[in-house]
Amino acid sequence: MDIELGAQLIDSLQVGLILLDHEGRVVSWNGWMKRHSGLGLADVAGRRLAELFPEVSGSRLESSISDTLRFKLSSMLAPNLNPNLLPLYHRAADRQRDQRMYQLIYVTPLRHDHCACLIQIHDMTSALRRERRLRAQSTRLIESSYQDPLTGVGNRRRFDQDLAQRFRQAKDRQRSIALLMIDVDNFKAYNDHFGHQGGDACLIQVARTLRDGLRRDGDRVSRYGGEEFAILLADTDGPSACAIAERLRLTIEQLNLPHPAAPGIGRVSISVGIAAMVPSDEQFCHILVAQADLALYSAKDAGRNCCMWYDPATSGARALSKCNSDRGQGADKPFTSEPLRGALADTLA
Amino acid sequence: MSELSELHRDALSELFNLGVGRAAHSLSQMVRDEIELSAPFVDVIQAHEVSAVLIGSEFRELSMVTIDFEGPFVSKAILLFPERNALAILSNMLDPDLTPEEVSEFEQEAMCEIGNVILNACMSALADEFGIELYGSLPKHYFSDTDSLPIFVGGNAEQRLLLLQIQLTMRQQLIQGHLVFLMGVGSLLDLRNCLDAYLDRLGMR
Numbered sequence A: 001m002d003i004e005l006g007a008q009l010i011d012s013l014q015v016g017l018i019l020l021d022h023e024g025r026v027v028s029w030n031g032w033m034k035r036h037s038g039l040g041l042a043d044v045a046g047r048r049l050a051e052l053f054p055e056v057s058g059s060r061l062e063s064s065i066s067d068t069l070r071f072k073l074s075s076m077l078a079p080n081l082n083p084n085l086l087p088l089y090h091r092a093a094d095r096q097r098d099q100r101m102y103q104l105i106y107v108t109p110l111r112h113d114h115c116a117c118l119i120q121i122h123d124m125t126s127a128l129r130r131e132r133r134l135r136a137q138s139t140r141l142i143e144s145s146y147q148d149p150l151t152g153v154g155n156r157r158r159f160d161q162d163l164a165q166r167f168r169q170a171k172d173r174q175r176s177i178a179l180l181m182i183d184v185d186n187f188k189a190y191n192d193h194f195g196h197q198g199g200d201a202c203l204i205q206v207a208r209t210l211r212d213g214l215r216r217d218g219d220r221v222s223r224y225g226g227e228e229f230a231i232l233l234a235d236t237d238g239p240s241a242c243a244i245a246e247r248l249r250l251t252i253e254q255l256n257l258p259h260p261a262a263p264g265i266g267r268v269s270i271s272v273g274i275a276a277m278v279p280s281d282e283q284f285c286h287i288l289v290a291q292a293d294l295a296l297y298s299a300k301d302a303g304r305n306c307c308m309w310y311d312p313a314t315s316g317a318r319a320l321s322k323c324n325s326d327r328g329q330g331a332d333k334p335f336t337s338e339p340l341r342g343a344l345a346d347t348l349a
Numbered sequence B: 001m002s003e004l005s006e007l008h009r010d011a012l013s014e015l016f017n018l019g020v021g022r023a024a025h026s027l028s029q030m031v032r033d034e035i036e037l038s039a040p041f042v043d044v045i046q047a048h049e050v051s052a053v054l055i056g057s058e059f060r061e062l063s064m065v066t067i068d069f070e071g072p073f074v075s076k077a078i079l080l081f082p083e084r085n086a087l088a089i090l091s092n093m094l095d096p097d098l099t100p101e102e103v104s105e106f107e108q109e110a111m112c113e114i115g116n117v118i119l120n121a122c123m124s125a126l127a128d129e130f131g132i133e134l135y136g137s138l139p140k141h142y143f144s145d146t147d148s149l150p151i152f153v154g155g156n157a158e159q160r161l162l163l164l165q166i167q168l169t170m171r172q173q174l175i176q177g178h179l180v181f182l183m184g185v186g187s188l189l190d191l192r193n194c195l196d197a198y199l200d201r202l203g204m205r
Helices: A003-012 A031-037 A060-071 A092-096 A125-145 A156-173 A187-213 A238-253 A285-301 A320-324 A338-348 B006-031 B047-054 B083-093 B100-105 B107-130 B185-201
Strands: A016-021 A026-029 A075-077 A103-109 A115-123 A177-184 A220-225 A228-234 A270-277 A307-311 A316-319 B035-038 B042-046 B061-070 B074-082 B140-145 B160-170 B173-183
Touching: A003 A031, A016 A031, A031 A115, A060 A075, A060 A103, A060 A115, A060 B006, A060 B107, A075 B107, A156 A177, A156 A220, A156 A228, A156 A285, A177 A187, A177 A238, A177 A285, A187 A220, A187 A228, A187 A238, A228 A238, A238 A270, A238 A307, A238 A320, A270 A285, A285 A307, A285 A316, A307 A320, B006 B035, B006 B042, B006 B083, B006 B107, B006 B160, B006 B185, B042 B047, B047 B160, B061 B083, B061 B107, B074 B083, B074 B107, B074 B185, B083 B100, B083 B107, B083 B160, B083 B173, B100 B107, B107 B140, B107 B173, B107 B185, B160 B185, B173 B185
Parallel strands: A270 A307
Antiparallel strands: A016 A026, A016 A115, A075 A103, A103 A115, A177 A228, A177 A270, A220 A228, A307 A316, B035 B160, B042 B160, B061 B074, B061 B140, B074 B173, B160 B173
């Protein structure tokens, strides 16, 4: 092959080629390098890469070149571990934005009198951008698979995962975790009165109000099922959880959504069951759900539109005022629902 | 028969530790975090002993990187981690937001480079101290299990393995792997000659 053809071929390659002599000085610099660096052979010939690009000094590329020149070793530099090493640009416009090309670099020795080192540079920008887009897409898909399509809050899968994770964290750190189980009162009657679309609109509004009523990052409302919602509160003890529950109950009441079919206030309301614990080693997360459930059904039994908390001292539910006062001092008989206590005892066993 | 004396093995161990020390420096720079590496012992075994000696039966899935070196002696150098340990290293080195699945997608490329850094550092330490050149190929990555290490099979009974346990510490996590240098008896003798010359120069023999 004649030299002219060889030179044309090298300039036509869609890969950057740099040849270095035994002292590490540039001997050859192909068309691709010129296009993506803005420097021609005349600008770079006889100079070391570290002189041309100060960022090469002390970099892994410099030590790779030195290994090749001194010992004839080869190296590869992956774009994920050495992003944007050389000031090369995928497109000319990227230079203004200082968005460097993602580079996959190979450094290999040559057995030649004048040339000692070949550097090949591949442009991985498109591949990496595509990878990012796909990752962002898959993140979105994962997000949506954890979202309740009607209300936009977390779905049951989200809740189950959060529960397992946060309960474990609470156990590991020996911190309190609280759970609010929330039920929209007389929802069947609401649906019967307003139709399913009216019921959907009600659930959406309740879910959003609950979500907007949470003030801490990381606290999340999930739709547990039907007209039931669940809120896990990390680092929250019983009294704080009761305060949050009561605030949320009032907020829903103050929405003033008419509920002509409901006995009592004639507005949409919620009942809330509250449980909180510092999990011990032998406790499982289902216990927290069972306790909050017991409290929730006690709230329903007590006439709805109220909050009840699970009192571990009596294994029963108590009305909210007792949550903030001294435990066990309450004169009231604790509210217990016998069938539920049986179910809870089964869970605890 | 042991082709290397205790003195040879001590010298090799020292040189390799020099190498992995440099590798640790390079890796630390790459991840901008402290990484420690040490290679506590060197042993010479025969090819057929490898599965038993290497990892035992505890870990079956392996992630390995190989580089061929050619100079006064010829060797296939292999960095080998139980798959679980390889993923532990990568999840520390790559973007912390990646899921475990994504980390394993980057495994081939990233392990290639990590293996490249560690193996080159070991070989450059030898080349430097011996005053020789060792032509090294680009790294290749393989997945394998301990039963079918294809690289070790097909070699003849004359093959010897220079085996180093390697310990990598990052973010308070100790991760174990192995460095293996696969060489024929002839090359092992050539390596021994290089070691003798090196020890002579230091006046230790």
